[in-house]
Amino acid sequence: MRIEAADPKGLVREAYRIEEIGTGECRSIFLDWALSLPVGVDTKAALKRLIAEYAPAAPDHPMTGVLRAGLDTEAPPRRRGGARGRRN
Numbered sequence: 074m075r076i077e078a079a080d081p082k083g084l085v086r087e088a089y090r091i092e093e094i095g096t097g098e099c100r101s102i103f104l105d106w107a108l109s110l111p112v113g114v115d116t117k118a119a120l121k122r123l124i125a126e127y128a129p130a131a132p133d134h135p136m137t138g139v140l141r142a143g144l145d146t147e148a149p150p151r152r153r154g155g156a157r158g159r160r161n
Contacts, residue, residue: 079122
């Protein structure tokens with residue numbers, strides 16, 4: 074995957090350029106990044122590409138931690154609606 078496909082708006086690239094950025098700001102940028110990915114892009118593949126591109130030069134950067142956490146998280150369980158969701 075090309076870096077342009079993994080970060081189409083350059084949000085992650087710019088996050089790495091911001092001096093003294095914190096984890097909270099990186100999480101916000103991550104959310105913007107995730108929402109801006111085109112439909113059909115494999116999110117995990119994009120995250121792996123971003124980590125391969127930026128993490129080696131900045132392993133302690135907060136964005137590196139946020140990207141790695143994004144790989145580790147699984148989708149939360151979904152609540153079933155209707156009567157099935159209310160049964161105990």
